[in-house]
């Protein structure tokens with residue numbers, strides 16, 4: 001239910017300005033693209049049956065990303081990537097990132 005909801009609302013300009021552009025900065029705490037309705041994105045569900053692993057999952061993602069970015073410089077020197085909806089949004093092309101170990 002929550003996943004389906006995300007697909008349909010995720011591209012709705014009424015909830016997400018420049019909805020089809022990949023702008024992860026929209027999620028920063030100060031919401032540079034404007035406020036986001038608290039129920040516009042529910043990847044972990046909501047209410048009494050929402051995901052009990054949410055905090056673990058988010059902590060793991062943050063720790064993983066921080067450790068990777070601390071260790072590597074990440075480059076992408078290919079064509080623009082779009083996203084397609086396959087139950088959830090996924091990249092339209094393979095992600096050919098180059099990871100260079102930082103010195």
Ligand code: HEM
Pocket residue numbers: 002003042043044045046047048049050051052053054056057
């Ligand atoms: C990115 C990672 C994850 C996503 C996107 C996710 C998403 C979800 C969603 C959408 C639900 C259903 C919520 C609802 O019915 O409203 C759910 C339920 C659940 N998730 Fe996750 N989950 C993630 C990671 C985890 C992890 C790491 C754990 C355990 C450590 C976990 C344990 C559970 C459990 C036990 C439920 C059932 C809760 C209930 O029915 O009371 N999940 N999750």
